[in-house]
Amino acid sequence: MIKFGTDGWRARIADDFTFSNVRLVAKAIVNYIINAGQKEKGLVVGYDNRFLSKEYAEEAAAVAALNGLDVYLSEESLPSPVLSFAVKNKSAAGGIMITASHNPPEYNGIKFKAEYAGSALKEITNKIKKELKLLEGTEITKDLPKTNVKKENFKKAYVGNLKNIIDFESIKRSNAKVVFDPMHGSSSGYLGEILKEFKIEVTEVNSVPDPLFGGISPEPLPKNLEELISETKELGLKSPDDLVIGIALDGDGDRISAVDSSGMFINPHNVFSVLLKHLIENKKWSGEVVKTFNITRLIDKLCNKYDLKLHETPIGFKYICELMLQRDILIGGEESGGMGVKNHIPERDGVLCGLLLLEAQAMAKKSIGGIVKDLYREFGEYSYDRNDIHIGKDRGAEILSKLKESPPKDFCKKKVKDVRNLDGVKFVFADESWILFRASGTEPLLRIYAEGKNADDVEAMLAEGEKLVQGI
Ligand code: VG1
Ligand code: CO
Numbered sequence: 001m002i003k004f005g006t007d008g009w010r011a012r013i014a015d016d017f018t019f020s021n022v023r024l025v026a027k028a029i030v031n032y033i034i035n036a037g038q039k040e041k042g043l044v045v046g047y048d049n050r051f052l053s054k055e056y057a058e059e060a061a062a063v064a065a066l067n068g069l070d071v072y073l074s075e076e077s078l079p080s081p082v083l084s085f086a087v088k089n090k091s092a093a094g095g096i097m098i099t100a101s102h103n104p105p106e107y108n109g110i111k112f113k114a115e116y117a118g119s120a121l122k123e124i125t126n127k128i129k130k131e132l133k134l135l136e137g138t139e140i141t142k143d144l145p146k147t148n149v150k151k152e153n154f155k156k157a158y159v160g161n162l163k164n165i166i167d168f169e170s171i172k173r174s175n176a177k178v179v180f181d182p183m184h185g186s187s188s189g190y191l192g193e194i195l196k197e198f199k200i201e202v203t204e205v206n207s208v209p210d211p212l213f214g215g216i217s218p219e220p221l222p223k224n225l226e227e228l229i230s231e232t233k234e235l236g237l238k239s240p241d242d243l244v245i246g247i248a249l250d251g252d253g254d255r256i257s258a259v260d261s262s263g264m265f266i267n268p269h270n271v272f273s274v275l276l277k278h279l280i281e282n283k284k285w286s287g288e289v290v291k292t293f294n295i296t297r298l299i300d301k302l303c304n305k306y307d308l309k310l311h312e313t314p315i316g317f318k319y320i321c322e323l324m325l326q327r328d329i330l331i332g333g334e335e336s337g338g339m340g341v342k343n344h345i346p347e348r349d350g351v352l353c354g355l356l357l358l359e360a361q362a363m364a365k366k367s368i369g370g371i372v373k374d375l376y377r378e379f380g381e382y383s384y385d386r387n388d389i390h391i392g393k394d395r396g397a398e399i400l401s402k403l404k405e406s407p408p409k410d411f412c413k414k415k416v417k418d419v420r421n422l423d424g425v426k427f428v429f430a431d432e433s434w435i436l437f438r439a440s441g442t443e444p445l446l447r448i449y450a451e452g453k454n455a456d457d458v459e460a461m462l463a464e465g466e467k468l469v470q471g472i
Contacts, residue, residue, distance in 0.1 A: 001016050001021075002016065002021060002024070002025060002132060004125045004128070004129065005440075005441035005442050006315065006316040006440070006441035006442050007101070007111055007119050007316060007317065007318065007442070008097075008099075008109050008110050008111035008112060008119075008120075009025060009109055009110050010100045010101075010103055010107050010108070010109035010442055010443075011107065011108070011109065012106050012107055013051060013052065013106055013107065013108050017107070017108045017109070019055075019056065019059055019142065020139065020140070020142075022056045022059055022060055022098075022110065023059055023060070023063050023140040023142075023144075024132065024135055024138070024140060025060075025110055025128075025132065026059070026060035026063040026064060026096060026110075027063050027067070027131075027135060027138075027140055028128050028129075028131035028132040028135055029043075029064075029094070029096060029112055029128055029131075030043070030063060030064050030067045030069060031131040031134075031135075032124070032127050032128045032131050033069065033093045033094060034067070035127070035131075036093070036127075038093035038094075038115060039068065039069060039093070041091060041092050041093035041115070042069055042070035042071065042072065042090065042092050042093060043061075043064045043069050043070070043071050043072070043092055043093055043094060043095065043096065044071075044072045044073075044074070044083060044086045044087055044090060044092050044094075044095040044096075044152075044154070045057050045060055045061040045064070045071060045072070045073045045074065045095065045096045045097075045098075045149075046073075046074040046077075046078050046080075046082070046083035046086070046095065046096075046097050046098070046154065047074065047077055047078075047097070047098035047099065047186075048077055048078075048079075048080075048097075048098065048099040048100075048101075048185060048186035048251060048252045049077040049184075049185065049186050049209035049210075049211065050098075050099065050100060050105070050107075050108050050211055050251070051105065051108070051211035052108065053077065053098045053099065053108060054077065054098075056098045056108065057073060057074070057096070057098045058073065058146055058149070059142075059144070060096050060098065060110070061073040061096075061146070061149045062144035062145065062146045062149060063140060063144065064096075065145075065146075065148035065149050066144055066145070066148075069093075070150070071148065071149045071150065072086070072090060072092070072149075072150050072151075072152045073149050073150070073151055073152065074086075074151075074152065074153070074154050075151045075152060075153050076153070076155075077186040077209065078154060078155065078186055079185075079186050079187045079190060079249070079252055079253025079254065079349075079350065079351060080097050080099060080101070080111060080113075080252040080253060080254045080347075081158075081253060081254050081345065081347050081348065081349035081350070081351065081352070082154050082155065082158045082190070082253070082351075083095045083097045083113060083154065084097075084113045084117045084118060084345050084347040084349075085117065085154070085157070085158045085161065085344075085345055085347075086152075086154040086157070086158070087113050087114075087115065087117040088116075088117035088345055089154075089157045089158075089161075091115075092115065093115050094112060094113055094114050094115055094120075095112070095113035095117075096110060096111075096112060096113075097110070097111040097112075097113060097252070098110060099111060099186070099251065099252040100251070101218075101250060101251055101252045101254070101255075101442070102217065102218055102219035102220075102250045102251055102252075102255065102336070102442075103217070103251075103442060103443060104217045105211060105212050105213055105217075112124070112125075112128065113347070116321075116325055116346060117345040117346065117347060118317075118318070118321035118324070118325070118345060118346035118347045119316075119317055119318040119321055119347065120318065121318055121321070121322055122318065155190075159190075159194060161344070162194065162351070162352060162355060165343060165344060165352065165355075166352075166355045166356070166359055167359055167362075167363075168198040168200070168355075169198075170359065170362045170363060171195075171198070171200055171355075171358045171359055171362045172198050172199060172200050173362065174243050174358075174361060174362030174365070175241070175242040175243055176200055176201070176242070176243045176245065176358050176361065176362065177201045177202075177203075177235055177239055177242045177243065177244045177245075178191075178195060178200065178201065178202040178203070178244075178245055178246075178247060178358065179202075179203050179204075179205060179228060179231045179232045179235060179244075179245070179246040179247070179259075180192050180195075180202055180203070180204050180205070180207070180246075180247050180248075180354075181204075181205045181206050181207075181220075181225060181227070181228040181246065181247070181248040181249070182204070182206060182207055182248075182249055182253070183206055183213060183216070183218035183219075183220065183224070183248060183249065183250060183251060184206050184207075184208065184209060184210040184212075184213045184214055184218060184251075185209075185213070185218045185249065185250065185251035185252060185253060186209075186251065186252055186253055187249040187252075187253030187350060187351055188204070188206075188207040188208070188209060189207075190253065190351050191247065191249070191351050191354050191355070192204045192207065194351075194355070195358075200358075203231065203235070205227045205228055205231055206227060206228075213251065218250050218251030219250055219251075219255075219336075220248040220249065220250050220255055220256065220257040220337055221257070222265040225246075225248050225257070225259065225265070228246045228248050228259055229246065229259050229263050229265065230263070231246065232244060232245070232246030232259040232260070232261065232263060233259075233261070233262060233263030235261070236260070236261025236262055236263070239261075240261075243261075243358075243361045243362070243366075243367050244260075244261035244367065245258060245259070245260065245261070245357065245358065245361065245367065245368050246258060246259030246260075247259075247354040247357065249350035249351065249354065250337065250350065253349075253350045253351055254317075254338055254347070254348045254349060254350050255268070255334075255336055255337030255338045255348065255350050256268065256271055256337045256339065256350040256353045256354055256357075257271060257337050258270075258271055258354075258357060258368055260367055260368050260369030260372075261367055261369060262369060264369055266368055266369070266372060267384055268333065268334070268335055268336065268337035268338075268339070269295060269296035269298060269299075269335065269382065269384055269451075270296075270298075270372045270375070271333075271337070271339065271353065271357065272291070272295065272296075272299060272331070272333035272339055273296070273298050273299060273302060273372075273375055274357065274360055274368060274371050274372065274375070275331060275333075275339065275341070275353060275356055275357065275360065276289065276299065276302050276303075276306075276330075276331055277302065277360070277371070277375070278356060278359065278360035278363065278364070279330055279331060279341065279356075280306050280308075280330075282359075282360065282363040282364065283359075283363075285330055285341075285342065285343075286328075286330060287308075287327075287328040287329055287330030287331075287342055288308060288309040288310070288311060288323075288327055288328060288329050288330060289302075289303050289308050289309070289310045289311070289329070289330055289331055289332070290310075290311045290312075290313060290319075290320045290323050290324070290329055290331075290332035290333075291310065291311070291312055291313075291332070291333060291334075292312070292313055292314065292315045292316070292319070292320070292333070292334045292335060292423075293312060293313070293314055293315055293420075293422045293423045293424075293426065293436065294315055294334070294335040294423075294436055294438070294449045295333060295334065295335055296382050296384060296451055297382065297432050297434075297451065298375065298379055298382050299333075301379045302375075302379075308330070311323055311329075312422065313422075314422055314423035315334065315335070315336075315423050315438065315441075316334075316441065317332070317334060317338045317340065317347070317348045320332035320333075320334070320340065320346075320348075321340075321346040321347065324340065324342075324346035325346055328342070329342060330342055333348075334348070335386070335449065337350070339353050341353075341356070380453070381453060381454065382451055382452075382453075383451070383452055383453065383454050383455045383457065383458045384449075384450070384451045384452075384458060385449075385450060385455075385458045385459070385462060386447060386448065386449045386450075386462075387447075387448045387462045387465070387466060388440070388443075388445045388446070388447050388448075389445065389446045389447075389448065389466060389469065390444065390445060391439075391444060391445065391446045392444075393444065395446075396439030396440075396446050397439065398472070399437070399446060399469055399472050400424055400425055400437060400438070400439060402472045403425040403437055403468075403472075404419075404421060404425050407419045407425065407427060408427075408468070411427055411429070411435070411461075411464060411468075412460050412461050412464045414429040414430065414431070414433070415429065415430060416428070416429065417429055417430050423436075423438055424436055424437050424438025424439065424447075425437050425438075431452075431453065433450070433451055433452040433453065433457060433458075433461070434450070434451055435448065435449070435450045435461045435462075435465050436448070436449040436450070437465065437469065446469060448462055448465040448466065448469070450462050450465065
């Protein structure tokens, strides 16, 4: 019943996500920590502002304290990367984050951040799953004493570290005007507050915590960002000489997307490309690059230009994190907007990436839309979209195995040049365009991703992809 997916365990509140199951998962994590000989290092616990997240966090913290761990519980809701940073800062054995991130409001979840301050790698999750199995049939009593849990504020140390990475003065000098959309999630009070501290102009939309997320899933996709798009466009019209940008983060602040002053959506592929260019050209950082299987070819082109080694992984930041722990990785990113950079934590961080975008604009003296247009001029245009289809249980596996077994020779009037199976099934065409079919590990959805030369091409591929799936 308790399944760990792309990042942690997610389930519907009151269905599988109950206090009793939260206690069980917390106990399994505690047992893993004790077996790993890390009990003395303590545990940090945090939560987003979903329905009952704080209460679930208190319960998980109480389980850990009762089992003899030093437990530091965040005194307020916080983004996932802030909790990860607290793991690093306190040299803790790990962190429990109560969040269902981008999922619809009826979900909640638990992400486990390991001692290296990033998402649990597969082998750790497997050990936790084993502990969970051993606990089968056990009921951990409610009304646990909460007295041994220490309340702590993790914000100060995190923000202090941002000041070491970001050149706030140059952002301030650049006439940046920011519209920030935390999507009613736990990054509200972060990006906005930090910018205000440096007297950088920022307007916030959807900043009031709301467990119903204003009726919209907190995933930074254009369909969920109408208000941000219109506010940014309006501000762009009013301030044509300033660097106007809209920034959206998901429900737990680890993913990002953006909007330019004309209201154009800047998808995560473009955010990733802009950040890579910025880190190399302006910040003069170096290192290798990691992209997941569903990221734009533009990243390949940039790595080729700058002569950077490029790694490709399945979808899920834990795969990027694994490489960040082993190698000198400059930046890693996912299609969903999760991106992380060196000199910080091996973790995606929407707050930091938002600040890096502002820094990129300031140092290039150009708006984000302008930087993207430059990239298109240099490398050609890349258009992208995704279609999520609701599917029944087990249907995903069936569809994908059929596609793997007998891929079409032609698709959308193009010859299938290559079929790749790193994660799901990807058809690659001669003109570099591609389509990928993959089952989500966080929701009961089949995702169809497509990249082509223009929007019509992408739309046609997605329509044909849906037809193909429905015919199976
Ligand atoms: C999705 C995204 C993936 C991301 C994961 C967790 O996974 O595609 O890139 O790492 O969500 O993000 P899936 O398996 O549903 O496609 V978060 O911000 O919801 O923790
Ligand atoms: Co998230």
